[in-house]
């Protein structure tokens with residue numbers, strides 16, 4: 001397989017992230033690759049194959065492997081033994097493992113293949129080619145695959161990969177934080193829809209300012225803060241040392257958990 005020429009993509013496990021990858025591959029009307037989907041996740045697989053040209057549902061997981069050059073495994077961790085039981089992966093394939101908590105050594109034992117195995121953390125925003133995908137190890141075909149889908153960040157070892165996995169684990173807390181702010185406003189008698197609208201607007205602004213990479217995150221915070229003002233007050237009274245330490249401890253514990261890979 002030549003670098004950057006992957007044309008046949010197989011996906012075993014067509015749930016949320018499998019769907020996001022298919023949408024990313026077809027983003028902007030791109031039809032440069034053929035996509036082969038596993039039959040499980042039947043409703044999503046059928047919907048994708050109806051919506052997009054060149055996306056087909058296979059009879060079983062072995063057919064997905066046989067038809068693809070690059071195989072993405074996107075089932076839940078607890079389902080991967082069943083999904084891969086008896087599946088033969090020839091050494092000339094490239095396998096991308098997006099399952100959280102399943103290391104490359106464990107996957108190689110399950111698959112008994114000499115094919116290159118690459119771990120990746122695709123994010124839901126990959127569907128619009130708007131997120132950077134962390135990969136380990138760097139591999140030319142996989143790097144150029146994710147580069148095309150929004151950007152790639154290869155890391156040097158699996159320990160570094162686990163650090164990025166832990167960071168990824170903070171994502172839904174962020175939404176819950178915003179929901180908590182909205183609930184607090186509603187408790188003060190503000191209409192929920194007004195609070196919701198305002199919070200979305202406030203934090204969409206944060207999202208936009210993050211794309212300004214000329215300013216560090218500390219600089220962005222400083223630039224949005226009036227000395228002795230309201231933002232400084234909340235930052236120093238709520239996100240104090242104890243709160244910051246609690247977050248650090250939660251991340252440390254998650255990292256320890258992630259380092260005990262299957």
Ligand SMILES: NC(=O)C1=CN([C@@H]2O[C@H](COP(=O)(O)OP(=O)(O)OC[C@H]3O[C@@H](n4cnc5c(N)ncnc54)[C@H](OP(=O)(O)O)[C@@H]3O)[C@@H](O)[C@H]2O)C=CC1
Pocket residue numbers: 012013014015016017018038039040041042061074075076077079082083084098099100101121122123124
């Ligand atoms: N969601 C996310 O943002 C991210 C998820 N991941 C990882 O991706 C993996 C999938 O997550 P997610 O998409 O959220 O999970 P989902 O539950 O949405 O999707 C998992 C899919 O796997 C299918 N499946 C189960 N068993 C088999 C099998 N034997 N053969 C083929 N397919 C099977 C399920 O089918 P059925 O519906 O029929 O049970 C389901 O469609 C996880 O390991 C997760 O850690 C990684 C990065 C981000």
